[in-house]
């Protein structure tokens with residue numbers, strides 16, 4: 317395929333790589349490699365290997381503990397485990413930036429250029445449900461795939477935004493412990509994986525991309541807390557988008573420094589001498605530090621071309637984190653008024669309610685959501701107490717082991733559990749205000765697909781498990797109504813609970829969506845159209 321590469325590209329690579337150029341070029345004749353990353357929010361890599369038909373045939377990706385190479389033709393996207401969110405299909409080198417970000421449970425993490433969500437789901441797995449993930453992308457259409465991938469992975473503590481970084485910077489000033497800038501780039505490193513990138517390359521010229529990256533990186537820098545870590549990554553070779561961007565940032569922000577990456581696994585150092593004019597403004601020590609950034613070359617590793625720089629901001633993060641503004645009523649995209657209620661949902665709330673009745677306060681922490689007005693379509697506005705509707709659903713349909721936390725937010729009839737301690741999102745384009753748990757009506761609550769995907773099977777009162785090779789699971793995933801043996805519906809807790817109601821449909825014990833048991837063996841299929849097996 318090297319014959320298809322633009323001459324301007326190969327000429328420049330030759331001048332950069334010198335005697336390595338021939339080896340670099342020969343990598344374009346090598347077969348491309350394929351990767352999947354096991355979703356630690358659901359299961360561990362060993363457990364996945366023991367239940368997956370692919371388990372025997374995969375090889376570990378050295379730099380990603382949950383990452384595996386798989387053979388072409390394995391088609392992991394065509395397996396019920398994919399629909400259960402047990403893994404994400406991700407190019408192996410693309411797993412490196414999040415490994416470098418050093419995320420721990422409890423961190424506040426921003427993924428600034430996040431769509432379609434490969435790295436966001438990887439970050440979420442590292443957070444293990446504790447802390448906050450803010451996933452943002454400025455391309456509205458792309459945030460749909462981003463939100464879906466986050467929901468498929470069963471992430472409970474993410475907020476999805478659709479904003480320019482300049483709009484986020486004043487809201488989240490020095491707020492994040494970790495920031496990933498997986499920048500839009502000219503994509504030179506992806507030519508082998510995706511030949512369409514070659515045509516894109518001419519359109520997204522290097523100059524244009526570096527001009528886009530500059531302000532994104534600056535806004536990101538403004539949002540990093542002292543002591544925090546920022547990873548800047550691209551999938552391109554061009555120094556203008558890599559070392560030069562980092563050199564410019566170091567020159568402008570003396571409190572940022574390069575944290576050297578260990579060059580293991582065949583990873584290679586960054587090139588200070590490639591930073592061009594941007595590097596000239598640096599002190600010798602700063603310039604040398606660019607060698608501590610990392611280049612993933614396709615002729616040195618099994619993966620595509622990438623670049624990453626790990627930057628830290630000097631200082632110590634405040635022990636209690638940054639203060640946040642108390643949100644009030646906020647306007648959302650569809651002009652529905654949003655009502656904010658602070659408090660813990662789930663177990664804590666139910667405990668308080670058991671003591672003091674529905675909506676009781678728990679030491680001033682728990683409050684009810686006010687009613688939101690919803691039009692019934694018959695001219696009569698329907699007043700809905702959204703939080704009460706959610707609690708009623710949780711009491712009836714979720715088991716005692718469910719412990720969803722977060723502040724309850726209602727956007728019209730849609731209910732979210734938002735990670736605690738978020739600043740006000742007032743005025744921002746909010747795609748998901750937190751874990752979207754469902755839609756409230758006067759006498760009903762429709763649980764969301766995102767709720768199903770974020771639950772463990774034991775957190776639902778009723779669940780029904782199908783083997784991955786059963787015809788039922790494929791029929792369910794295709795959206796068909798099923799007729800089931802009611803004895804197979806597993807009841808958590810009190811065995812006297814009615815069989816009729818929401819059933820969490822699972823495969824190998826991992827949820828794939830809701831069904832509604834209506835009696836007489838009928839399980840209505842609640843899988844949304846966009847989630848079905850195609």
Ligand SMILES: C[S@@+](CC[C@H](N)C(=O)[O-])C[C@H]1O[C@@H](n2cnc3c(N)ncnc32)[C@H](O)[C@@H]1O
Pocket residue numbers: 410428429430431432433434435436452453454455458479480481498499500501528532
């Ligand atoms: C390399 S892709 C991100 C891939 C993603 N991190 C993943 O792992 O799935 C770059 C993303 O940056 C987004 N983008 C471009 N300009 C942006 C900007 N000014 N602010 C935020 N995102 C931007 C693009 O829409 C694109 O989705």
